[in-house]
Amino acid sequence: MASKIYQCVEQIGNAIIENKDFLTDLDREIGDADHGVNMARGFTEVLAVLPQEEADLGVVLKKVGMTLLSKVGGASGPLYGTAYMKAAVPLAGKTSLTVADGKAVFEAVIGGIQMRGKATRGEKTMLDALIPAQEAYVAAADAGADAATCLEKACEAAREGVEYTKTIAATKGRASYLGERSIGHQDPGATSATITLESIRDFVKGM
Amino acid sequence: MVGIVVVSHSKKVAEGVVELAAQMAGANDHIIPCGGMEDGSIGTDAVRIMEAISDANTGDGVAILVDLGSGILSTQTALDLLEEPIDARIADAPILEGAVAAAAEAGQGTSLDAVIGAAEEARTFSKNL
Ligand SMILES: Nc1ncnc2c1ncn2[C@@H]1O[C@H](COP(=O)(O)OP(=O)(O)OP(=O)(O)O)[C@@H](O)[C@H]1O
Ligand SMILES: [Mg+2]
Numbered sequence: 001m002a003s004k005i006y007q008c009v010e011q012i013g014n015a016i017i018e019n020k021d022f023l024t025d026l027d028r029e030i031g032d033a034d035h036g037v038n039m040a041r042g043f044t045e046v047l048a049v050l051p052q053e054e055a056d057l058g059v060v061l062k063k064v065g066m067t068l069l070s071k072v073g074g075a076s077g078p079l080y081g082t083a084y085m086k087a088a089v090p091l092a093g094k095t096s097l098t099v100a101d102g103k104a105v106f107e108a109v110i111g112g113i114q115m116r117g118k119a120t121r122g123e124k125t126m127l128d129a130l131i132p133a134q135e136a137y138v139a140a141a142d143a144g145a146d147a148a149t150c151l152e153k154a155c156e157a158a159r160e161g162v163e164y165t166k167t168i169a170a171t172k173g174r175a176s177y178l179g180e181r182s183i184g185h186q187d188p189g190a191t192s193a194t195i196t197l198e199s200i201r202d203f204v205k206g207m
Numbered sequence: 208m209v210g211i212v213v214v215s216h217s218k219k220v221a222e223g224v225v226e227l228a229a230q231m232a233g234a235n236d237h238i239i240p241c242g243g244m245e246d247g248s249i250g251t252d253a254v255r256i257m258e259a260i261s262d263a264n265t266g267d268g269v270a271i272l273v274d275l276g277s278g279i280l281s282t283q284t285a286l287d288l289l290e291e292p293i294d295a296r297i298a299d300a301p302i303l304e305g306a307v308a309a310a311a312e313a314g315q316g317t318s319l320d321a322v323i324g325a326a327e328e329a330r331t332f333s334k335n336l
Contacts, residue, residue, distance in 0.1 A: 038250065066254070069284055073216075073250020078280040081253065116280055174276060 003055040004096070004207070009064055012199040013043035019195055026188040030175040034074055035188035042072035042080070058092030061085070075173055076189055079113050079126065086112030099141045099150055106134040117172065124170035124182060126189035129161035133197055151201035158194040165190045209313040209322045210237035210263030212295075213306050214256055214273040214282050218243035220302075224272070228306040233314030238306075239263045251277045256285035260295050268294035268319035270326060272306045294319055298326035305329045 016039045023036030046067045061084050069081025090104040119125045136157035140150040165187035175182045215221040221242025241259035244250045263269045305326035312325035
């Protein structure tokens with residue numbers, strides 16, 4: 001039997017792979033037309049190498065991270081790779097997650113992406129989806145909501161974050177070469193981050 | 208002797224830069240290209256970069272020349288992944304000019320500080336002759 005965490009990663013991977021062309025088309029507008037190709041290559045390898053029975057969240061997420069930082073190829077490789085590896089740290093030895101663990105994961109993920117990429121909110125990156133998602137998640141968690149509700153709120157905020165990226169110019173990554181001309185287009189990485197969160201939400205709802 | 212690693216999204220770019228730098232390298236045969244992905248496609252791979260840094264190290268440290276974007280991020284990730292303590296640093300320099308200057312300096316048997324310094328000085332060379 002595949003572990004729960006394997007099934008969750010599989011759901012994320014399948015969603016990313018299904019959206020390969022969409023993400024690449026977004027990156028064609030403001031980048032080098034490879035974000036979907038990069039992410040799909042990374043997750044195809046993840047699904048090929050991840051041990052299905054392994055249930056230790058820390059072990060699984062570390063393996064996901066190592067694979068992504070070697071197989072994605074673009075900036076999203078070291079960024080998502082670092083994010084998954086940092087998420088593994090507070091989850092080491094665990095086989096299930098609480099709402100509070102989710103807060104720790106958000107903190108580790110965003111901390112890792114910022115340590116690696118030195119971006120802040122408003123630079124038209126994946127952080128423009130993830131930071132609002134974190135805020136919404138934490139607000140819902142602190143109000144006593146269950147995991148599905150916290151994740152639903154996080155996804156809504158992430159979607160709004162993606163919309164917001166259309167209104168700003170990129171100052172980090174490839175899209176920054178376009179400057180003001182990047183306005184009007186949504187950020188590919190913010191989009192893949194939202195697809196990731198939505199996959200986790202759907203997985204938790206189906207549990 | 209200080210080793211040199213050249214990191215690019217493109218295998219051809221990394222190999223071409225090393226080809227030019229090696230002309231200036233004297234006896235230094237630790238100038239290693241690390242370009243593209245394992246399957247030859249365009250991109251950067253932190254794990255392969257980490258291995259290249261280990262291969263380039265003879266004990267005197269490694270100067271790394273990188274191209275854009277994930278060339279930098281993947282190399283920083285590679286430095287974090289190193290299991291053995293290696294004095295390896297990214298030169299804040301243009302990849303080709305930096306690699307040539309670094310190779311010339313390292314070929315004299317000088318320190319990593321000197322090699323990184325030479326590479327970074329290449330930033331100031333004017334092309335308005
Ligand atoms: N410094 C950064 N911090 C956070 N996110 C970033 C940063 N740089 C880029 N990104 C995200 O990465 C996405 C692009 O990923 P992609 O896989 O297309 O890499 P790339 O930009 O083509 O990489 P490369 O640097 O190799 O050209 C962007 O849409 C953005 O969300
Ligand atoms: Mg791209």
